[in-house]
Amino acid sequence: MLRVGVNGYGTIGKRVADAVRAQPDMEVVGVAKTRPNFEAEQAVEKGFPLYAAVEDRVELFDEAGIELAGMVEELVADSDVIVDACPSGIGEQNAEMYAEYDTPALYQGGESADFVDASFNARSNFSDASGADHVRVVSCNTTGLSRLVAPLREEYGVEKVRTTLVRRGGDPAQTGRGPINDIVPNPVTLPSHHGPDVNTIFPDLDIDTLGLKVPATLMHMHSVNVTLESEPDADEVRDLLEGESRLFVIPDHFDIDGAGKLKEYAQDVGRPRGDIWENCVWGESVTTEGDDLYLFQAIHQESDVVPENVDAVRAVTNSADAEESIRKTNEALGMGI
Ligand code: NAD
Structure with a gap:
């Protein structure tokens, strides 16, 4: 099983976590958030271990009665791949942390293309991300x-x-x-x-x-x-x-x-x-x-990149080729309406 962590559990992150959980060959190690808002509450409700992304915010989670599994660094250390779905620009700041723990990371379209090894679209250039450490799943x-x-x-x-x-x-x-x-x-x-x-x-x-x-x-x-x-x-x-x-x-x-x-x-x-x-x-x-x-x-801006993130997990870990990954992702999600 590929162990996937999600750092940044907002519009994109929460959808990617659900899509990863639906895959037969992946599991969600946990998700990291900065604030104890309704999405944090839901993450816990769904059984995703919740990690704090910022040290000084830990007490806000305590005050809200939301139990934390640890700090984001632990999530990164424990994951085979991290999906960074933080607001634009934060992903690039996080890159150093991912490198420190030697965990390949997927970033989102709001990040610059300059600091990553490859930009990614499963149908178009799957193999460019093969074995890469920093990959940007392009925007919606x-x-x-x-x-x-x-x-x-x-x-x-x-x-x-x-x-x-x-x-x-x-x-x-x-x-x-x-x-x-x-x-x-x-x-x-x-x-x-x-x-x-x-x-x-x-x-x-x-x-x-x-x-x-x-x-x-x-x-x-x-x-x-x-x-x-x-x-x-x-x-x-x-x-x-x-x-x-x-x-x-x-x-x-x-x-x-x-x-x-x-x-x-x-x-x-x-x-x-x-x-x-x-x-x-x-x-x-x-x-x-x-x-x-x-x-x-x-x-649909909030969701078309979701299956692409799932495929990028397989690309960076060399665990499937484009055709097999796309088929697996589509089947697990129920694509095709
Ligand atoms: P969002 O604001 O809905 O979610 C981001 C989440 O990250 C929030 O929950 C926020 O609290 C959290 N966060 C902030 N700072 C953090 C930190 N330091 N560590 C961990 N978490 C932190 O944003 P979004 O719409 O999901 O966008 C995320 C990325 O996806 C951006 O790069 C964006 O450009 C890209 N994207 C967004 C859309 C869209 O339409 N929403 C579509 C495609 C790509």
């Missing part, structure tokens, strides 16, 4: 774009990708984020950071991205144009995308017109937290004009 948007681009490159060749990302202002629980009533080019300069981030997965890909922020919390929406190196018809492309295990091509008759109904569907089918781990591509939007492909896809 970069994960979504990489999953889409990988099969298109393999099947048709890609000349250029142009994508406009309509980004949610914040996650549902992020009460302080915005905009509340605006449509904001973000960043207003081009390219947005997303294109260069996709290049950490596909260094030679020609990609331009533009970003906007809107008053929404449910999902991101990508308006995608890919200039291909051949001229497939739309049905062919749609078949290709339907064959990808982490792309959900929304059937026309589902009558799903946006992120609201997608989330409703995810809840109806019993997805934990209403999560959608797959890219959601509107089948009807898949259109070709000569060598240009167009489509819309929605990305």
Whole structure:
């Protein structure tokens, strides 16, 4: 069994802990938190040993009556792999601690690509993380774009990708984020950071991205144009995308017109937290004009990186190849809606 610790038990960390626990070849050694909030309470309720991430906060847990298993250093020492899901920038600060205990670490998309050995997307570059000590699982948007681009490159060749990302202002629980009533080019300069981030997965890909922020919390929406190196018809492309295990091509008759109904569907089918781990591509939007492909896809920012973290655990420990890991992860989670 691979022993996995999770440092930073928030939006991403708590989902990764549940996904790791669901795997037949992994166990959660424990999770570390800075504050005794509702998520800390739930971690204990679920039976995850809870470690304090900061020494001076230990008494806050005592006061709240939440029992600690120890300090984060003990969790790191006891884990085969650490998933760091701390807020952006904290992961890099933690890197030294992981190195000190010789524990390979996975970081999240908010971290810089500069200090890690590899950036990771299971479908696109699994083996780049093989045996690495510091691996960054790329952001929700970069994960979504990489999953889409990988099969298109393999099947048709890609000349250029142009994508406009309509980004949610914040996650549902992020009460302080915005905009509340605006449509904001973000960043207003081009390219947005997303294109260069996709290049950490596909260094030679020609990609331009533009970003906007809107008053929404449910999902991101990508308006995608890919200039291909051949001229497939739309049905062919749609078949290709339907064959990808982490792309959900929304059937026309589902009558799903946006992120609201997608989330409703995810809840109806019993997805934990209403999560959608797959890219959601509107089948009807898949259109070709000569060598240009167009489509819309929605990305559930809180969860699409979760199966990728699980696969990255197997990649850094060399315990499976891409195909086997993706299959195992998908089966254990119940991917494919
Ligand atoms: P979050 O704020 O929901 O969770 C972070 C957790 O880490 C919180 O519980 C916080 O209390 C805890 N924490 C803070 N400092 C800590 C420390 N020093 N040690 C241990 N824990 C600490 O953040 P999140 O949304 O889960 O984001 C985590 C990372 O994942 C970021 O890099 C982010 O960019 C990336 N990411 C977020 C999303 C998203 O949409 N939420 C999507 C993909 C990637």
